[in-house]
Amino acid sequence: MDQYQDDNQHHIDQYEEGYAQESAINKYVGSRQAKKKAEEDARLLQNRIMLLKLEEKKVSRALCFKYKNLLITLLSRYNDTY
Numbered sequence: 001m002d003q004y005q006d007d008n009q010h011h012i013d014q015y016e017e018g019y020a021q022e023s024a025i026n027k028y029v030g031s032r033q034a035k036k037k038a039e040e041d042a043r044l045l046q047n048r049i050m051l052l053k054l055e056e057k058k059v060s061r062a063l064c065f066k067y068k069n070l071l072i073t074l075l076s077r078y079n080d081t082y
Helices: 002-081
Strands: none
Touching: none
């Protein structure tokens, strides 16, 4: 009976050791995947910020152009009136 219990305990210990190693590997792989996802998210955010800045410049130019045209129109109306 003693030999049976020793063998049984040995198998349990091997299983637990294997499970612990597998768990550590899964955590490592999971952390690598999380790091890759975070890097990809950061890259996507940088691209989005760049696109928003470009759009802001376009809008700013358009507003400047419209404001300039408005001033020209108002000045011409003022000159026509006086």
